[in-house]
Amino acid sequence: xxxxxxxxxxxxxxxxxxxxxxxxxxxxxxxxxxxxxxxxxxxxxxxxxxxxxxxxxxxxxxxxxxxxxxxxxxxxxxxxxxxxxxxxxxxxxxxxxxxxxxxxxxxxxxxxxxxxxxxxxxxxxxxxxxxxxxxxxxxxxxxxxxxxxxxxxxxxxxxxxxxxxxxxxxxxxxxxxxxxxxxxxxxxxxxxxxxxxxxxxxxxxxxxxxxxxxxxxxxxxxxxxxxxxxxxxxxxxxxxxxxxxxxxxxxxxxxxxxxxxxxxxxxxxxxxxx
Numbered sequence: 674x675x676x677x678x679x680x681x682x683x684x685x686x687x688x689x690x691x692x693x694x695x696x697x698x699x700x701x702x703x704x705x706x707x708x709x710x711x712x713x714x715x716x717x718x719x720x721x722x723x724x725x726x727x728x729x730x731x732x733x734x735x736x737x738x739x740x741x742x743x744x745x746x747x748x749x750x751x752x753x754x755x756x757x758x759x760x761x762x763x764x765x766x767x768x769x770x771x772x773x774x775x776x777x778x779x780x781x782x783x784x785x786x787x788x789x790x791x792x793x794x795x796x797x798x799x800x801x802x803x804x805x806x807x808x809x810x811x812x813x814x815x816x817x818x819x820x821x822x823x824x825x826x827x828x829x830x831x832x833x834x835x836x837x838x839x840x841x842x843x844x845x846x847x848x849x850x851x852x853x854x855x856x857x858x859x860x861x862x863x864x865x866x867x868x869x870x871x872x873x874x875x876x877x878x879x880x881x882x883x884x885x886x887x888x889x890x891x892x893x894x895x896x897x898x899x900x901x902x903x904x905x906x907x908x909x910x911x912x913x914x915x916x917x918x919x920x921x922x923x924x925x926x927x928x929x930x931x932x933x934x935x936x937x938x939x940x941x942x943x944x945x946x947x
Contacts (some may be wrong), residue, residue: 713754793867795845796852804866804874811878811923822919823885824929825893826874826936827855830911830943832871839908847905851912854899858892872936876927883919889914913940 680847791803799807815822836844848871855865855873864876877885893915898908915936919928 681931716795752781796848796867796873797865798852798856798865798873800867803864804868804876807864807866808925810931811876812919813879816921818879819921820879821881822928823877823880823882824917824919824932825877825885825889826868826932827851827875828913828917828936828940829871830940834904835908839905843908847908847910850904853885854892854895858895859888874932879882880918884915885916885918889916890909898905913943915939 696795701905791799791806793800797853811822829847832844832847835847841849851873852865852867856874859865859877862878866874866875866876870882877886877888880888890913896912913936915932915934915938917928917932919925
């Protein structure tokens with residue numbers, strides 16, 4: 674198995690994460706500003722009340738008296754503060770809502786971009802970059818749960834000849850059909866990866882050798898049904914399959930290499946028979 678490649682999208686994802694953090698910090702800062710204005714209004718109101726009450730306390734008067742000359746100014750100032758606060762709060766709420774919407778869009782675009790970076794556009798299966806991630810992750814999960822993990826390597830027989838005979842467009846259709854067969858035959862929890870030009874890898878978690886063989890039998894039946902339907906006239910699909918099961922303590926790259934080697938042995942044996 675080739676060494677794990679550093680993802681070309683890693684710096685972009687790091688930058689996007691930093692930008693999103695800055696936007697979240699900005700949202701928190703705007704919220705703090707709103708509460709600061711609210712606190713300022715409370716302080717001003719408290720100061721106005723103190724201005725009315727403290728003289729009475731200082732002179733020890735029995736009744737609360739206020740200088741009516743200052744009441745209109747105090748009332749107008751209070752109304753002005755309320756209006757300014759409402760305007761500011763409305764503007765900040767609008768900006769916060771817009772920022773949240775933009776952040777959500779960025780997260781959605783990031784998720785879509787990351788998925789596209791891990792998917793083969795022709796077959797709509799996962800690519801080698803995804804394989805590097807999923808193999809180590811599934812091996813670690815199998816180790817933690819003490820379960821088995823099987824790898825199935827599938828090669829389309831004589832695909833180069835089909836490309837030459839039918840043309841590349843029909844060859845692309847054949848690969849797309851094979852990918853569809855694989856995805857419909859194996860479980861939703863299994864991962865179908867385009868390993869090479871006409872080779873596919875299926876990662877089967879929680880699957881031992883016997884279960885993997887049962888899945889291979891289903892695939893062979895699906896291929897026979899596909900040929901009977903004559904989706905591509907004058908073409909008979911044939912695949913060669915190799916499988917290997919991972920057990921705790923093995924190197925997952927060695928297991929992948931073994932599955933590939935078994936597939937090549939099957940292909941060589943078929944060639945000798947022909």
